[in-house]
Amino acid sequence: MQRMAGAGHGVQFSLRVPTTLDVVEEAVDLLARHCLASGLPPRRARFNLRVVLAEALTNAIVYGNAMDPAKRVDVRVDVDGGRLAIHVRDEGDGFDPTQIPSPTDPDRIQRTDGRGLFLIRQLSDEVHFNERGNAICMIMRCA
Amino acid sequence: MQRMAGAGHGVQFSLRVPTTLDVVEEAVDLLARHCLASGLPPRRARFNLRVVLAEALTNAIVYGNAMDPAKRVDVRVDVDGGRLAIHVRDEGDGFDPTQIPSPTDPDRIQRTDGRGLFLIRQLSDEVHFNERGNAICMIMRCA
Amino acid sequence: MSFTVRKDDAKGVVVVGVDGQLIVGNRHELKTKVLDALEAGEKKFVIDFSPTGYIDSSGLGALVSLSKKIREAGGELRLAGLNDDLHTLFELTKLDTLFAIVDSADEALAAF
């Protein structure tokens, strides 16, 4: 049988999320179910994916959209060739992700914030930002 | 908690299928998993949905795209308000779906063809076509 | 998806199991398996759907075609093991009036 993935045709799915932290958990669960349906191994779907999605959505809501309820967060997942590209885009001005210090530095370890992007980088296979810095793309391999 | 569906924001997912009957079963299974992830009850996802998707994909491949491997079939599912709208679009010239006789007529019951659209209508909650007739929309309610 | 073919020698019945789907992609395989047996002289057939997921309209068409060919050859076909969903498919299409439908392959064998 010709494989869908082998033929280069993957599922794409998307979700528009309102700018409120109340929906983060539900959106994460919904997207995790779809990632599982697209072949992400159960353990990665249950843990790595849910953590990085929660981080990216929270940042998009809090920093990107600055809690403005008129704004939305768009999530799109492209499944192709055994990997998921998870795009999270907010309507904010973006930021410079190269300027974020490591939360594991001894003088930062006691801080209560600053671990979000670090966890995204650690738990994804690849991370990319658009130039403006209002869209992140997290790659997760299925194998 | 604010519900995603209640807020009117549903998942949308899509798949581009090559014009070959070999991939129908796999495409159907993949889409059924996503429909399940979006809240379609397991039994409907396992049966009704898989039958109507198989019918719509087969028709799109065989009649719509006339087996032309240069053409594609596009499937898009919009999840909103507890119902799935399943769109299947081919690159053919379309047809007039009002001109299809019932396969249950006594003089047609022994025929080996002509049951596809009938099953789609029977197993979906609603069926719509675009004017040209190259795109079908099948509605399935989640409850 | 695959078909299992076994012969019940006591009754002289060929039992074909449809494991997975019976759809546009594999209906020809089912037709070939059954028609080969018919050509080899078999007359009594049971198709067992207890391991089946779904059947599409081309699968139903293949069954209609087989039933006709078996009848023409003086043979008999019974369908067994339809779950509720599959049964509904035969009812909706009124094909339940065309086929001999029994609960299980065992029952089909016993009745031959």
Place this chain on the structure above:
Amino acid sequence: MSFTVRKDDAKGVVVVGVDGQLIVGNRHELKTKVLDALEAGEKKFVIDFSPTGYIDSSGLGALVSLSKKIREAGGELRLAGLNDDLHTLFELTKLDTLFAIVDSADEALAAF
């Protein structure tokens, strides 16, 4: 998602179970629960993650904040029941160096 709070009277230890996720949406609830007990005079705390799905960075931040406040009040906090994935989270962030992490709530109680 919810938190269960029980008091082990023999040992005088408050055990908080994190049922579901510890994330941006509910970390304040956890903080309130623990700080209320601290204010009421409790000194020994175990947070049990055995029923926990995932923790996000704001959840980790809430734990750092609680640990500091408990220490300042002369109390002690232990984390228990971390599965492999959750343990990795503490290792990656080097927070395993900051917290007393034990296998199970029972072990945490025994060690107080």
